[in-house]
Amino acid sequence: MSTINQTTSLSETASWKALFIGGNGIKAIALALGVMLHATNIYLATTVMPSIIEEIGGLEYYAWNTTLFVVASIIGSVISANRLSLLGPRKAYQTAIILFFLGSLCCAFAPSMYILLMGRFIQGLGGGLLFALSYAMVRIVFDKRLWSRAMALISGMWGIAAFSGPFIGGIFAENDQWRWAFGSLLVICILIFIISSIILPVHKSKNNAPLIPYLKLVLLVLAVLSVSIGSILENIIANVSGVILALLLLYILMVAEKKNSVRLLPTGAYKLSSPLGTTYAIMTLLTIATSIEIFVPYFAQIINGFSPLKSGYLTVLIAFGWTFSSLLFSGVKTSSVAKIIRFGAVFMLVGLVGLTWIAGTNNHSTSLFLILNCLFLFLIGVGIGMGWPHLLTSVFSMAPKGEEELASASVTTVQLMATAFGAAIAGLVSNMGGITEPGGIIGAQNASLLLYGVFSIAPLLAIALLLKKNK
Numbered sequence: 166m167s168t169i170n171q172t173t174s175l176s177e178t179a180s181w182k183a184l185f186i187g188g189n190g191i192k193a194i195a196l197a198l199g200v201m202l203h204a205t206n207i208y209l210a211t212t213v214m215p216s217i218i219e220e221i222g223g224l225e226y227y228a229w230n231t232t233l234f235v236v237a238s239i240i241g242s243v244i245s246a247n248r249l250s251l252l253g254p255r256k257a258y259q260t261a262i263i264l265f266f267l268g269s270l271c272c273a274f275a276p277s278m279y280i281l282l283m284g285r286f287i288q289g290l291g292g293g294l295l296f297a298l299s300y301a302m303v304r305i306v307f308d309k310r311l312w313s314r315a316m317a318l319i320s321g322m323w324g325i326a327a328f329s330g331p332f333i334g335g336i337f338a339e340n341d342q343w344r345w346a347f348g349s350l351l352v353i354c355i356l357i358f359i360i361s362s363i364i365l366p367v368h369k370s371k372n373n374a375p376l377i378p379y380l381k382l383v384l385l386v387l388a389v390l391s392v393s394i395g396s397i398l399e400n401i402i403a404n405v406s407g408v409i410l411a412l413l414l415l416y417i418l419m420v421a422e423k424k425n426s427v428r429l430l431p432t433g434a435y436k437l438s439s440p441l442g443t444t445y446a447i448m449t450l451l452t453i454a455t456s457i458e459i460f461v462p463y464f465a466q467i468i469n470g471f472s473p474l475k476s477g478y479l480t481v482l483i484a485f486g487w488t489f490s491s492l493l494f495s496g497v498k499t500s501s502v503a504k505i506i507r508f509g510a511v512f513m514l515v516g517l518v519g520l521t522w523i524a525g526t527n528n529h530s531t532s533l534f535l536i537l538n539c540l541f542l543f544l545i546g547v548g549i550g551m552g553w554p555h556l557l558t559s560v561f562s563m564a565p566k567g568e569e570e571l572a573s574a575s576v577t578t579v580q581l582m583a584t585a586f587g588a589a590i591a592g593l594v595s596n597m598g599g600i601t602e603p604g605g606i607i608g609a610q611n612a613s614l615l616l617y618g619v620f621s622i623a624p625l626l627a628i629a630l631l632l633k634k635n636k
């Protein structure tokens with residue numbers, strides 16, 4: 166979008182008051198609650214995972230809880246346009262909530278890790294669908310002059326979730342009631358279902374429903390799962406084989422993208438020689454680098470002896486840093502954008518190297534090391550947040566003609582794909598580092614050292630691509 170168009174859109178934007186008068190307020194609340202439910206669940210689940218492992222076991226599947234959730238979220242996000250067109254806003258939203266409800270119910274009563282993983286997958290499917298529909302329906306249920314306000318409200322739910330998720334999860338976990346953490350989500354589901362049943366429109370789209378790229382979704386899911394399956398096998402050959410199989414499946418996916426009109430990403434997305442491909446690669450590497458956060462609560466509780474609530478808030482430091490720097494650096498001059506993105510990647514590298522250094526020491530209980538741990542986690546978030554808005558803008562501006570809408574949707578797809586692979590790789594590295602064998606404090610210390618050290622490579626590669634891109 167040009168500067169002129171942006172200026173025009175802003176001048177036509179209604180006030181915040183307009184978003185909450187008449188029937189608009191209840192619509193805004195319904196869509197915002199949908200995103201908050203999805204986001205809160207992410208932080209809540211991360212916070213209670215150590216307590217879950219303590220009761221039902223399955224430490225080797227620790228990362229799978231994030232991997233399967235995110236993979237399912239990708240599927241839900243990709244099929245959202247099709248569901249919205251065929252079912253209409255109300256039924257599509259209700260479907261998403263029902264799926265999320267069933268997944269949460271499954272998690273709350275899970276007697277084993279296998280049942281919990283099934284619940285997390287169903288949760289992810291409903292959550293991804295709910296997340297994508299909340300944004301898509303802004304254009305349907307609001308006047309154009311309210312779009313930017315509604316989008317800002319919905320996006321702001323992630324900030325609320327960063328506080329509410331660890332708080333809810335931590336409170337229940339500290340009282341040995343982690344199941345009720347998932348149970349509390351059921352109440353929110355019922356509330357959203359009732360509101361959406363009353364206020365969302367029923368009408369279906371008159372246009373042909375967008376096709377779902379089933380084959381590509383299957384290839385993507387299998388690629389992620391091959392890394393995850395390889396990670397739980399105590400054999401280096403099996404570990405490496407899982408990664409090789411994932412790369413092969415991704416290659417097949419890339420070939421299928423070139424030969425099929427129903428695409429996941431725009432033309433040029435898979436070529437490092439193209440500016441768009443390089444930008445996607447940088448986004449992927451930086452997102453993967455943040456995947457260490459899923460193990461932060463476990464390391465904090467096992468190594469440092471933190472409470473579930475305290476370790477939960479330690480986890481969201483990356484999210485806080487991301488949000489803070491995104492707002493702070495979103496308005497920098499165009500001439501400074503490339504430099505800002507490079508500095509951000511350097512900050513992430515410093516953060517991960519700093520965590521690696523801390524993991525290699527034995528003074529984990531001192532106040533200084535706690536402060537440094539918080540600082541390095543926050544620095545990782547600040548680093549990705551500095552350049553993230555500008556990377557997204559670059560994708561929009563470099564989109565091939567006729568693929569602008571696909572490019573807009575692709576940023577969520579790429580972020581979720583990178584998160585899924587990041588979680589799978591984090592599980593692989595942590596298991597190889599000894600998180601399950603020898604396990605305990607020694608295993609956690611060794612796993613954290615290897616995890617932080619290996620993931621430091623991601624921002625380093627991003628810096629190399631940024632330097633090459635700006636030559």
